[in-house]
Amino acid sequence: MGDLNNIQQLNAHGFCHLPEVFSHAQVDEFKTQIQKYIDENHEGIVHEADSSAVRGIHGPHLYSEFFQAITNKKEFLELASSLLGEPCYVHQFKINIKRRMVGQHWPWHEDFVYWNKKDGIKEPNMLNIVIFLDKVELLNGPLCVIPSSHHIDDLTDVEAQDSAWQQDVSASLTYQLSEKRVEALIKQYGVHYLMGNAGDVTAFHPKLAHSSANNMSPWDRQMVIITYNAISNTPSLDKPDKRPAFLCSEDFTPLVAES
Template sequence: MTLMDTGVADAYPTRIPGNPELLDRTDPTVWGAASDGPIDAATLASHDAKGYSIVEGLLSPAEVQAYWQELVRLSADPALNADERVIREKQSRGVRSIFDVHRLSEIIDELVRDPRVLDRARQILGSDVYLHQTRVNYMPGFKGAGFYWHSDFETWHAEDGMPSPRAVSCSIALTDNYPFNGGLMVMPGSQRTFIQCAGETPEDNYKNSLKEQKTGVPSEDHVTAMAAEHGIDQFTGQAGSALFFDSNILHGSGNNITPYPRSNIFLVFNSVENALLQPFAAGKPRPDFIAGRDFTPLRR
């Protein structure tokens, strides 16, 4: 544990000179109990052990179609062509992600408050929650580029000032996820280890990292060691299913060279008791559309 310049204790130092190490996580994965929400005791225990849980059929087929049409609308909206919230693929220049999407879409703004989503996030984190980040991800057939192995919390800690990994992400599939169309891979149980990363954070790193992350990624040796210890699971299933996963779990995805697109809505909930501070390993915070600093608790 180290101290920031402000005197705040840093339990998860990263972006360091020298050789990065594997650190034991000092915070729980699950903060709530079975009586706190819709997740039953067995599923909650599994989430605690693996760092993730899957909800089949969270959305109905009709809801999936409505959200899919919303993704199509957003990606074709000429008003967003020059918007910094729209991230384009490095090679194809197609839309890769659109951030802050709950402010751009009324139905997605309603989704973040839907009890099927919000109550699970509150239960896992054991508190009221606010939105750290929202986005939609597009992975079109043939051209969709993957995401290298990483821990979201490493970035959120280093560049956004998130003190501890008391955050949970909800990825809702709007297309069928097959083993072969770039589905998300996770290492179950890896959330209990914080993987330090080497090097300094470049200025305005987000402008490049949202297209291709090079800073804040674990070494190949550490990825190999974690895979040997934990193995790899892959999120597959029908459109409408949802994956809730811990902010520190090691995950990634391959390129999509199939004809089948893979798109999802991605919502990040942070505990109101884990509000952002100054970045732990960057010169200034990332913009609010990537890391929200409105800590008002979400209400239905």
């Protein structure tokens, strides 16, 4: 996973795709553990607006040995450390869920602005690893990215004032890209849909502009997103409005790959 081709794709386009990383049996175990975690009603679980449908699970690695072990996967750490140039830790671990027919969209945005403005992380020396737990196709709301947009500074030009963390994970995101900005970027770079099969993995840069539509299919679209951050790039824990640990890690211990 940490081979030169993947690193080159990440640097040039902002993303790369890695097929068949997890088996069908492993994907089934993910889903079993997700439902168990939801049933236990942990903090960091959020729902769609005006709905009982779960939209996201945040910080499950803090409470579940199963999810914590995933963060130490050798292939993930090799890719992250190769790209970041140093050891890393998990800044954020979330499971985004779009339930069949009701899962809502994610507006155009980039991730790093949240970690910079909300958590005090200075540099985008980070990497998102996405694990597909269902087949991802156009009808169920795949991530749509603007290739190479991670090279552009100051992508975000729409900002809600004094928002709580709940807005950061809702369909009305705190920081977004305006219609004018998106139009200009797409004219210049085009778009690419991150689709694939259950068990596939996609990695993408934290400044890559992306969005996703509602799930209009009769199938769920679940994906795990693990955000690795370089050890030298830790957040400011003395911020008076610091977000909860399930969104902003307080443990900066360098990860060691599974044996």
